[in-house]
Amino acid sequence: MTDTAIIAGAGRLPAALAAAMAAPPLVCALEGFAPQGIAADLVFRVERLVPFLRQLQDRGIGRVAFAGAVQRPRLDPALFDPLTAQMVPRLLAAIQGGDDATLRAVIAIFEEAGLAVLGVEQIAPDLVPGPGVLCGAPGPADEADAVRAAAIVQALGAVDVGQGAVVAQGLCLAVEALPGTDAMLDWVAQTARRPDPAGAKGVFYKAPKPGQDRRVDLPTLGPDTVTRAAAAGLAGIAWEAGGVILLDRAEMVARAGAAGLFLWARQP
Structure with missing residues (x-):
């Protein structure tokens, strides 16, 4: 029993x-x-x-x-x-x-x-990966966008708003609020425009809220997130290593590889 x-x-x-x-x-x-x-x-x-x-x-x-x-x-x-x-x-x-x-x-x-x-x-520690790149290779511009997105997510989390943001070329294209991740990525796909169309495509970043009890409500990413990020024209997905749950990691990697996206568990 x-x-x-x-x-x-x-x-x-x-x-x-x-x-x-x-x-x-x-x-x-x-x-x-x-x-x-x-x-x-x-x-x-x-x-x-x-x-x-x-x-x-x-x-x-x-x-x-x-x-x-x-x-x-x-x-x-x-x-x-x-x-x-x-x-x-x-x-x-x-x-x-x-x-x-x-x-x-x-x-x-x-x-x-x-x-x-x-x-x-x-x-189930395998569901919460530690630092490392699971697929693809983020470049310097992607790394800079991830740093900016992490700062935005930290600020949002401090006021209990959301756990994700999309940043491209240093500019915040969208933040996650009550409608959730899917709605945010769909909005980026439909409306967001980069200042330089030939520049960095942008990064979706996800992290827990500062100070939250990590035994509950950890952010979650899955294969559908990869599909939506690709539809939004992003370069990849980054998240706080050790702070985000991955559902079906193998399928996430397969979809990201097919779409040319990177997947990066970033050391905070």
């Missing part, structure tokens, strides 16, 4: 994380955010959080990992049990403080229930 549960949201990360584990985990999905490619063993609601935590304890779960995308669910006051209802003021205060505050509050609640919260890199 496993002692580890994945608290799963939407997308492919929960399945990738489960596949990398030595023993099959207990997969628990927030209602309305089913993971892709893996079935949930338990489905829970925020309004019944305390009974859910007790289910985990009763099953011998001592460790949990958060994986996948969720949005703030709509809460039904009629569904709250008395103990979870007592947490509402705490959760609402955290939500008003932004995503990072909300995640810190959620982690604290799980830890108070005696559950150790693990990061993806602790369970």
Whole structure:
């Protein structure tokens, strides 16, 4: 019997994380955010959080990992049990403080229930690559654009806005906000213009927010990101080494190689 549960949201990360584990985990999905490619063993609601935590304890779960995308669910006051209802003021205060505050509050609640919260890199380090160029070769102009993009992402993250930016020829073409990475890259593909059409094509850079708890909400890149970056006419994708999850690295490298893009895990 496993002692580890994945608290799963939407997308492919929960399945990738489960596949990398030595023993099959207990997969628990927030209602309305089913993971892709893996079935949930338990489905829970925020309004019944305390009974859910007790289910985990009763099953011998001592460790949990958060994986996948969720949005703030709509809460039904009629569904709250008395103990979870007592947490509402705490959760609402955290939500008003932004995503990072909300995640810190959620982690604290799980830890108070005696559950150790693990990061993806602790369970599946191969999903979070260290420094190195995986494909292609960034040139001096690309390196300069990556430095500029990293500074922009750090500034955005400090005010809890986003985790990505596109920079070409030293100019910021787009930043990631609530619509997400795909929307940002699609916008660049449709509208962005470089000052010098014959100059550097630009770099998409991704990194965690400064000071965030890296056990949850690490940025994620996948093959579709490569396809969109190519459609946006970029030279490549760079990210903070050790701070970004890669979904299907082999397919990312294959698509980047076919499109002539570089993939670079950059030392911060």
